[in-house]
Amino acid sequence: MQGGTFLFQLRYFCMNNRQNKFQMKRGVTLKDIAQKLNMSVSTVSKSLSNDPSISPPTKARVKKLADEWNYIPNEAARHFKLNRTYTIGLIIPNLMDQYYALAINGAEKVAGQHQYNVIISQSHEDPEREDKIVDLMLRNRVDGLLVAISKNREDMSVFKKTTYTGIPVIFFARPPKEDGFDAVISDNEHGAFKATEFLIKKGHKRIGHIMGPESMSVSYTRMEGYRRALDKYKLPYNSALVKSVDFTQEATFSAMRRFMKMVTPPTAFFAFKNYIALDAIEYLKRKHPAMLRKIDFAGFGNLPLLQYLDHKPVASIEESSYEMGEEAARLLLRTIHEEAPEEGRPVQHIQISCRLLAHK
């Protein structure tokens, strides 16, 4: 059924010539097959789904023609009837961040295992854009939403609305500040603790923290871990050693400038994430090359690109974002398949533990 079939296909399409491109036939339907074979649509439908009530010869005829005509079942129609699209929407800040790319892989895997499609969209850290994406996805009737919210998100009403409408939303990586939402997150506090502890054990007494944006709750959680580590090892906490950045290179440069201007700058930094640490290292390269080898960094995110770097963090907190994507998707599917989502259900939280990874 190679070339010949294709030509036949072409003829077939030419036959039902509809002028309007928007009404153009886009694929063979059960009806087409039924007409050709002089039988009813339901017989064709049953034949193709191997219904035992259909006689083998009939089945054979149907399957033969379906094959020749290259029939492809229309899942959209099937789902339409079921009132579900078997599609989940995935909203992330940025595809270029390998962390999210990995999480997507995990989510896609789980979704695929359950015959779900995934549609991905990026907020580019813009809450307004995020709102539009949610709206678009709801219009397209995704069965659920997987969201790593943009860093400046304040108003959670869109997501509340979504949940109340019966479309479950699972947050991952970046939980909302507000309580009451299902979420899958890393064990951020413990990870931060371990990273800081690693630096302390390496002998550092004065450790700075390049904190994440103040608009994100994770920033505080990680800061708390940093603080707990200092406490445990009887090091003083000094708020001057904590500076918040917004992920832009400029912000990190500016923070580093202020750090390095101090009378006694920190000898090590725990960074909210390693993309930030890389910018901080870049700053040292440009402005304080002599310090490069004296200052240690540790941060979240064991990025594949780290392997190529000469100057890199001494330790990373491996966040298992692939696993997080998997877990988030699993939780979402579970929620989707739950009975009676109207009933009150406890908020679900899943924590993925982090691993400390010393480099070199």
Added chain:
Amino acid sequence: MQGGTFLFQLRYFCMNNRQNKFQMKRGVTLKDIAQKLNMSVSTVSKSLSNDPSISPPTKARVKKLADEWNYIPNEAARHFKLNRTYTIGLIIPNLMDQYYALAINGAEKVAGQHQYNVIISQSHEDPEREDKIVDLMLRNRVDGLLVAISKNREDMSVFKKTTYTGIPVIFFARPPKEDGFDAVISDNEHGAFKATEFLIKKGHKRIGHIMGPESMSVSYTRMEGYRRALDKYKLPYNSALVKSVDFTQEATFSAMRRFMKMVTPPTAFFAFKNYIALDAIEYLKRKHPAMLRKIDFAGFGNLPLLQYLDHKPVASIEESSYEMGEEAARLLLRTIHEEAPEEGRPVQHIQISCRLLAHK
């Protein structure tokens, strides 16, 4: 219309209590609104689409209730009727490659501008998996396909079938070996020429080429550019200086091992792409640290991560993958909206020119 509305929503959902979770109502419909207001569905539909034949008071009543009940139009149903899903499928080898991540951004932008959704899937360089993805996407009736084929793809029949069925396919970045397919690609030969020329002008006389997989046509195109540059500058072409790899680190290491074993190893390399150059540099770091500063690399792909590297290629060929994604999506949408796709149409090719980018 905050909290109160939501509660109402809840009650609303509880009222039509259907046991079966698969038949559960998932959102307010036109019918619901029509029933409540004692009018026909068509009136409601027209009111919401601002049909001039509906009286302003009626429109107002409808819109008010639609708002209160938080009506969200069901695009799936709408598309179902129109026989199109306003969704395009995007198949790439790997999301972790920033090159594709950027291309996706470009494609998404253009698709979004035309109210199209994008569903993304990764082949992970596995043709079989790619086949399954195509099948799945066709079952879901995407309106068109954007594909960067996996490196080992030999049999193009799936895509032929797709095209003949009336679903346009645009290839990008990696065109098929076979002719006859629409594609958007970089000006690979010229890019390769410029990269090699750059190395020559830097004084190198013995330039190796770490070639891409032999299964990919682009590999030959880039090799041709390399060869043309040698020719132009009267340097001898030596097939021993060309070694093909398959993107794995092991393959690149092995190629470099053979290169460095030569009596006079190359003093510079033109790499099929910079991810390969990075592995080659990594090899030198481990095995020939002394040579690190003496050997130059140039390759395709100006990756954002390059900025953080100490040892990096001296030049990159900027492929404008964002632009390529845009162009590919544009071409696809144009093809989708074409009248009479049955008619013979010349194969469409778009070339994106590359820019040489010297680093540091």
Added chain:
DNA sequence: TTGTACGCGTTATCAA
């Protein structure tokens, strides 16, 4: 063993 009828949410057409 096969066919008929219906419904999913929406829009377009035609009738009232």
Added chain:
DNA sequence: TTGATAACGCGTACAA
């Protein structure tokens, strides 16, 4: 100005 009806592709309960 509004309403009734058909249609999109499919599955299924029920009738023949």
